[in-house]
Amino acid sequence: MRVFTLFKEIMANLVHGPATRKYPYVRRPDFPGTRGRLMIDESKCIFCGLCARKCPSDALEVTRKPDQMWKFDQYKCILCAACVEACPKKCLRMAPRTEKYPDEE
Amino acid sequence: MSTIVPFGPQHPVLPEPIQLCLELEDERVVSVIPVVGYVHRGLEKIAEKKDFIQDTYLIERICGICSFMHSMSYCMGIEELMSIPVPPRALYLRVIWAELHRIHSHLLALGLLADAFGFENLFMQYWKSRERIMDAMECTTGGRVMLSSCCIGGVRRDIDENQKKFVLDQLKEVEKEVTSLNRTMMEDYSVKQRTVGIGVLSKEAAYAQGAVGPTARGSGLVMDHRMSGYAAYRELAIEPVVETAGDCYARTMVRCREVMQSIDLIRRAFAQLPDSELKTPFKGNPSGEAVIRCEQPRGEVLYYFRGNGTDKLERLRVRTPTFANIPAMLTMVQNCQLPDVGVIIISVDPCVSCTER
Ligand code: SF4
Numbered sequence: 001m002r003v004f005t006l007f008k009e010i011m012a013n014l015v016h017g018p019a020t021r022k023y024p025y026v027r028r029p030d031f032p033g034t035r036g037r038l039m040i041d042e043s044k045c046i047f048c049g050l051c052a053r054k055c056p057s058d059a060l061e062v063t064r065k066p067d068q069m070w071k072f073d074q075y076k077c078i079l080c081a082a083c084v085e086a087c088p089k090k091c092l093r094m095a096p097r098t099e100k101y102p103d104e105e
Numbered sequence: 106m107s108t109i110v111p112f113g114p115q116h117p118v119l120p121e122p123i124q125l126c127l128e129l130e131d132e133r134v135v136s137v138i139p140v141v142g143y144v145h146r147g148l149e150k151i152a153e154k155k156d157f158i159q160d161t162y163l164i165e166r167i168c169g170i171c172s173f174m175h176s177m178s179y180c181m182g183i184e185e186l187m188s189i190p191v192p193p194r195a196l197y198l199r200v201i202w203a204e205l206h207r208i209h210s211h212l213l214a215l216g217l218l219a220d221a222f223g224f225e226n227l228f229m230q231y232w233k234s235r236e237r238i239m240d241a242m243e244c245t246t247g248g249r250v251m252l253s254s255c256c257i258g259g260v261r262r263d264i265d266e267n268q269k270k271f272v273l274d275q276l277k278e279v280e281k282e283v284t285s286l287n288r289t290m291m292e293d294y295s296v297k298q299r300t301v302g303i304g305v306l307s308k309e310a311a312y313a314q315g316a317v318g319p320t321a322r323g324s325g326l327v328m329d330h331r332m333s334g335y336a337a338y339r340e341l342a343i344e345p346v347v348e349t350a351g352d353c354y355a356r357t358m359v360r361c362r363e364v365m366q367s368i369d370l371i372r373r374a375f376a377q378l379p380d381s382e383l384k385t386p387f388k389g390n391p392s393g394e395a396v397i398r399c400e401q402p403r404g405e406v407l408y409y410f411r412g413n414g415t416d417k418l419e420r421l422r423v424r425t426p427t428f429a430n431i432p433a434m435l436t437m438v439q440n441c442q443l444p445d446v447g448v449i450i451i452s453v454d455p456c457v458s459c460t461e462r
């Protein structure tokens with residue numbers, strides 16, 4: 001009969017301190033290539049609408065007439081990066097979670 | 106006189122909503138009625154509305170814990186319908202990500218089991234190790250849970266040398282940590298008191314009721330669909346992990362040993378990783394019928410496809426492993442004591458979102 005089998009790990013954890021971070025103050029940096037947020041470089045976009053056609057969750061809306069518009073609903077996006085692959089002008093990219101949108105505080 | 110006690114849909118041991126109406130005689134369960142349908146999302150119907158390439162991302166969201174395996178099975182099905190060959194490197198990368206998923210799913214299940222019998226410390230230690238696997242997945246694919254790295258005809262991303270080193274380093278740490286935690290799971294007196302001889306499912310009952318995965322293997326059935334050699338499993342020679350007792354302890358042992366097996370598999374897959382293209386380009390739309398089976402952490406998943414030559418599938422049907430395990434789970438719960446019900450259910454590792462889609 002074996003008891004207290006976890007004793008060694010518990011002692012080790014007491015010495016090593018917590019495994020978690022103090023979250024809002026200490027943030028883990030994202031890995032390179034993390035799909036955190038969708039960003040666009042509007043100056044390059046030609047409003048072809050391919051990204052909107054590929055998007056599985058209808059998060060994108062592109063119109064040419066009467067106004068050129070590229071509209072993105074952040075809360076519908078599932079961060080699959082299908083639009084990034086579809087864009088012929090390579091103006092879309094996946095940014096880390098910490099990057100801010102242009103109109104964000 | 107018997108009493109009916111509703112177990113779930115909100116219950117501390119259940120990670121997902123399923124209800125079992127337990128008919129009790131004193132503390133003994135005499136009969137069980139399952140009630141499902143709390144998280145039905147109609148994914149099969151949405152899959153008929155989106156085109157088959159968009160479905161890859163949709164199908165991945167059937168389950169958060171075996172997401173990669175769902176997208177892999179889906180892609181395998183479409184590849185079969187359209188006769189698309191998959192490059193060898195993509196097959197190996199699929200195995201690597203699928204096995205990472207198996208490890209994290211099993212560590213999650215082992216942690217939840219520890220939580221179900223009140224061993225909080227063990228639960229947190231397992232989840233601490235699991236976090237390393239999540240990091241390995243984010244590092245290689247860009248997503249912690251939804252890898253979205255499988256696509257029709259191959260994979261979307263490669264694993265470079267730095268990432269490979271990171272994954273192998275994490276695996277080494279996980280192996281060290283999990284070996285010592287597994288010792289507690291296997292040998293500790295208090296753990297054994299809660300699992301040995303509880304919720305016994307005989308080999309015959311497991312077979313008759315169509316149990317799959319660790320539930321079937323814990324009862325002595327040798328069935329692991331990886332043995333059929335889909336993806337790169339043919340070259341990796343799988344030895345299924347089988348226990349014979351059929352109780353909660355046996356099912357747990359299967360999971361403990363499969364974590365180690367998966368770590369070994371990933372190492373071998375990295376060692377043999379061939380150089381080739383990542384994906385085969387394709388044109389056209391799927392037509393005809395196909396059935397695909399895959400081994401997920403909880404057992405065998407079955408996909409049925411029917412395409413009609415348009416870009417939308419006519420029918421997509423998914424039979425997930427938990428769905429197959431529910432009858433076996435009800436057999437186990439019968440005649441057990443009320444406090445054991447939680448442990449028995451978690452030992453099957455039910456994934457209710459999968460079941461209801
Ligand atoms: S695919 Fe690229 S260029 Fe075309 S509308 Fe979308 S963002 Fe603009």
Ligand code: SF4
Nearest residue numbers: 055077078080081083
């Ligand atoms: S990342 Fe995916 S869901 Fe988000 S906008 Fe692009 S295609 Fe749509």
